[in-house]
Amino acid sequence: MSSTRLTLRGITARPVVLKLKRPVIAKIATITEWPMILIDLLTEEGIVGRAYLEPYVVKSMRYLVPALNDLGALLKGRIVAPVELFDAARKSLHFVGYEGLSLIAASGLDMAAWDALAKAADLPLCVLLGGSVGAVKSYNSNGLWLREPAALAAEAKELRDEGGFTALKLRMGRPRVSDDLAALDAVRKALGDEIELMVDFNQGLDLSDALRRCHAIDDSGLAWIEEPILYDNLDGYAKLAAELKTPLQIGENFYGPREMHKAIQRSACDLVMPDFMRIGGVTGWMRAAAIAGGAGVPMSTHLYPEVAAHVMRVTETAHWLEWQDWANPILKTPYQIKGGLLHIPDAPGLGLEWDEDAVRHHLV
Known part of the structure; x- marks a missing residue:
């Protein structure tokens, strides 16, 4: 098991839109296009943590992608300790509230950070x-x-x-x-x-x-x-x-x-x-x-x-x-x-x- 210590260098967030094979047809909405934000958490050590977000509404990516990029700049140089990064990300958005888009952005960062940490340990996340x-x-x-x-x-x-x-x-x-x-x-x-x-x-x-x-x-x-x-x-x-x-x-x-x-x-x-x-x-x-x-x-x-x-x-x-x-x-x-x-x-x-x-x- 590796003990590599990771340092956050930045975050790259890319918006993609996929066509659903079977469109969502629910009482509250019909969805034919599925938005996703692909997150790459970059570290100084070269390990990349990956995760994605699925925010339902294509327009929401206009706000979430910049938020993720901002979190990357804010946390640059921090040790990749997922719990600490998650709490720091939430606290940075305290005045706009802990729910909604704030928590969604922090959640995307968190999933990518855990992926990076598990890769540094050379272990599947569940292990x-x-x-x-x-x-x-x-x-x-x-x-x-x-x-x-x-x-x-x-x-x-x-x-x-x-x-x-x-x-x-x-x-x-x-x-x-x-x-x-x-x-x-x-x-x-x-x-x-x-x-x-x-x-x-x-x-x-x-x-x-x-x-x-x-x-x-x-x-x-x-x-x-x-x-x-x-x-x-x-x-x-x-x-x-x-x-x-x-x-x-x-x-x-x-x-x-x-x-x-x-x-x-x-x-x-x-x-x-x-x-x-x-x-x-x-x-x-x-x-x-x-x-x-x-x-x-x-x-x-x-x-x-x-x-x-x-x-x-x-x-x-x-x-x-x-x-x-x-x-x-x-x-x-x-x-x-x-x-x-x-x-x-x-x-x-x-x-x-x-x-x-x-x-x-x-x-x-």
């Missing part, structure tokens, strides 16, 4: 964090958006067979409850009962509609019901969690571990699934994992499957990894899915390398 290289239980979240039942049935089979998956996520929030029930029925008939299904409303309902619709699917044997109402309505979530038999899943919009702690304390959910760009990267995840572990709450991931796989190997209440291959077109060696398991490569850091030809093609 540096105290775990081992292995496989992580995953569900396919690449499709099953708000399409007609016949199309969903065919797509469900495709998604299952993409990696031998035993679980898929289905989106709901169509104009009528009967439309959602028809979609669920079509997928069930196509796959049989051996496949687990998660349902996601993408925050598309008000509380009244959520109560009605969630009760309508409460006896459907679902793995969970995800985000039926706006993410910050914890009172509403507490009411839903108290009434429903199906586990209630929230968390991709927790801005930092304290927000997750509030939700758990208020019994606003049964399950949590933080997003890495909002929870605080690897540092934020590990802090949140301790909270979930102490409360005995199962913890799943949202997006960023490469980072997710490593931290799930050291998360006490690890539940499901959300698999989406949206970053694959710009990765030199994408992670492999077999038998519904995401396999971590035995390589230093996160094992992320950019396909520079693809990057040049998709740069904006």
Whole structure:
């Protein structure tokens, strides 16, 4: 194990836009183009830490790329100690708030710093964090958006067979409850009962509609019901969690571990699934994992499957990894899915390398 001490030289952030193979069609938005910010954390010792951000909205990159470049200039010359860099980045943005774009930029820096540190130690990140290289239980979240039942049935089979998956996520929030029930029925008939299904409303309902619709699917044997109402309505979530038999899943919009702690304390959910760009990267995840572990709450991931796989190997209440291959077109060696398991490569850091030809093609 190497003891190389790294010194931050700068950050290069590059915006790219990819076309989604299966467009996101949710109640709150339709997304055909997927923005990504590729982050290279440069060190004086020549080691490069890599990570990416997926900020949903192409325009948001106009603000996040300069923020990342500013953090690189601010922290130039500092030792690459991810926890210290994360805290310094957040404190530098204290007066504009610890949430929103501030935390997203700090999270991107954090993930790249952890990658660099693991590379300097010549260890996969999961090993540096105290775990081992292995496989992580995953569900396919690449499709099953708000399409007609016949199309969903065919797509469900495709998604299952993409990696031998035993679980898929289905989106709901169509104009009528009967439309959602028809979609669920079509997928069930196509796959049989051996496949687990998660349902996601993408925050598309008000509380009244959520109560009605969630009760309508409460006896459907679902793995969970995800985000039926706006993410910050914890009172509403507490009411839903108290009434429903199906586990209630929230968390991709927790801005930092304290927000997750509030939700758990208020019994606003049964399950949590933080997003890495909002929870605080690897540092934020590990802090949140301790909270979930102490409360005995199962913890799943949202997006960023490469980072997710490593931290799930050291998360006490690890539940499901959300698999989406949206970053694959710009990765030199994408992670492999077999038998519904995401396999971590035995390589230093996160094992992320950019396909520079693809990057040049998709740069904006």
